[in-house]
Amino acid sequence: xxxxxxxxxxxxxxxxxxxxxxxxxxxxxxxxxxxxxxxxxxxxxxxxxxxxxxxxxxxxxxxxxxxxxxxxxxxxxxxxxxxxxxxxxxxxxxxxxxxxxxxxxxxxxxxxxxxxxxxxxxxxxxxxxxxxxxxxxxxxxxxxxxxxxxxxxxxxxxxxxxxxxxxxxxxxxxxxxxxxxxxxxxxxxxxxxxxxxxxxxxxxxxxxxxxxxxxxxxxxxxxxxxxxxxxxxxxxxxxxxxxxxxxxxx
Numbered sequence: 001x002x003x004x005x006x007x008x009x010x011x012x013x014x015x016x017x018x019x020x021x022x023x024x025x026x027x028x029x030x031x032x033x034x035x036x037x038x039x040x041x042x043x044x045x046x047x048x049x050x051x052x053x054x055x056x057x058x059x060x061x062x063x064x065x066x067x068x069x070x071x072x073x074x075x076x077x078x079x080x081x082x083x084x085x086x087x088x089x090x091x092x093x094x095x096x097x098x099x100x101x102x103x104x105x106x107x108x109x110x111x112x113x114x115x116x117x118x119x120x121x122x123x124x125x126x127x128x129x130x131x132x133x134x135x136x137x138x139x140x141x142x143x144x145x146x147x148x149x150x151x152x153x154x155x156x157x158x159x160x161x162x163x164x165x166x167x168x169x170x171x172x173x174x175x176x177x178x179x180x181x182x183x184x185x186x187x188x189x190x191x192x193x194x195x196x197x198x199x200x201x202x203x204x205x206x207x208x209x210x211x212x213x214x215x216x217x218x219x220x221x222x223x224x225x226x227x228x229x230x231x232x233x234x235x236x237x238x239x240x241x242x243x244x245x246x247x248x249x250x
Contacts (some may be wrong), residue, residue, distance in 0.1 A: 010089055012091065022094065026053065028219060029058075030053040031058055035059050038053075075128075084131075089223045113143070114162050118162035118166060134177075134181075140224070145170075185229050188235045210240075222234070
């Protein structure tokens with residue numbers, strides 16, 4: 001049986017990596033040989049993640065980062081270029097739930113925070129990192145969406161709008177790079193055992209939900225040089241059922 005690591009010597013960036021899905025994806029990529037640049041707002045949580053990655057035989061670079069600080073996001077491209085000269089994998093995972101309340105009751109501050117984190121930050125990531133993905137022999141970008149982007153969810157306004165905008169942003173980017181070596185896709189994890197899910201559904205039994213680590217292989221597949229999909233949206237539940245990617249419908 002082959003023990004070759006699928007992402008050996010690849011350089012990856014995972015946002016929102018200090019916990020939940022981002023953390024699990026970072027570990028999965030590192031386990032497959034990628035050097036993972038992990039971002040998050042909590043230095044302590046990132047250090048814990050670094051320990052986990054090292055225990056799995058991987059390597060990481062920690063970057064404390066608030067994605068709402070646009071000038072710092074804009075510096076990611078030059079910083080990564082100076083050290084590595086390219087970026088092979090981008091995982092845009094970081095997100096925030098925001099208020100669950102009627103649109104008429106949402107404050108401008110709350111609205112702006114959600115849109116900046118879930119949508120604008122990903123546009124900034126694309127803008128600063130696209131040149132580095134283009135320098136890779138097989139640049140791969142995966143962004144995390146939600147069923148709220150297409151559902152009819154009262155009181156989820158800021159979050160739903162931000163994810164719908166993200167879907168459009170990623171589809172646009174995918175079409176723009178279609179003739180290059182870069183491949184761009186979207187993942188809808190569905191209900192997952194995370195702090196955000198617990199906040200949104202406090203009465204739900206978390207043990208009934210998939211653990212974030214179960215999503216790891218899906219992201220590895222989409223991050224691998226062999227991945228040919230572009231501009232597709234994948235639901236984890238479909239992936240798990242089929243044990244292979246299948247474009248989502250609706």
